[in-house]
């Protein structure tokens with residue numbers, strides 16, 4: 715029997731992210747087909763918007779998030795739930811996590827955040843100490859965590875002290891993400907992510923497995939992540955989204971901490 719149920723996908727983008735291809739309706743149909751109980755729709759934070767080398771990179775605006783958070787709910791008869799989320803940007807300057815101008819604090823079910831290397835957000839520096847310090851500022855910003863899952867924490871062009879980042883995330887109740895898209899598109903990262911899994915296990919931290927889907931057919935695709943989980947025999951009870959129940963427990967914890 716498969717030890718890894720992964721009933722919830724914690725990281726998915728819809729058409730609202732502009733560089734993703736599918737509507738929420740199409741994603742729901744895919745999620746139903748692959749047997750997911752729910753997925754978190756986590757479109758990019760508005761601050762991703764920029765112009766680079768003459769190319770405009772669009773991001774959703776705050777009005778989108780407001781309508782999504784206050785008026786959307788998944789059709790009851792489809793059997794798949796949608797959690798309201800956003801993928802925030804970790805910044806290399808204060809504030810360390812991209813803020814909303816409107817108060818979205820109680821509207822999202824959870825928030826996820828990661829480094830996206832665009833000059834206005836986070837300029838990569840080949841200095842482990844510097845990058846780690848910035849991550850720690852973001853992890854520890856505010857009385858309560860500004861985000862609940864650290865997305866794609868491992869990247870070959872962002873050297874970090876993995877032990878420190880894992881320890882601080884664990885102290886703050888933040889889960890580290892195993893990002894299936896990264897594993898599929900950047901195969902050289904597999905040994906580092908394997909190491910991350912071993913370190914998270916050793917310090918009693920937790921992970922979330924996210925597809926980072928940018929189209930309906932990718933929703934709930936965890937195959938590369940599951941291969942690694944099996945290789946290191948990672949305990950399913952340390953995966954916050956292994957079952958719908960474990961995910962609700964994780965969300966309950968966030969409410970208590972909030």
Ligand SMILES: [Zn+2]
Pocket residue numbers: 801828830865866
């Ligand atoms: Zn991302």
Ligand SMILES: [Zn+2]
Pocket residue numbers: 725727801926
């Ligand atoms: Zn993403």
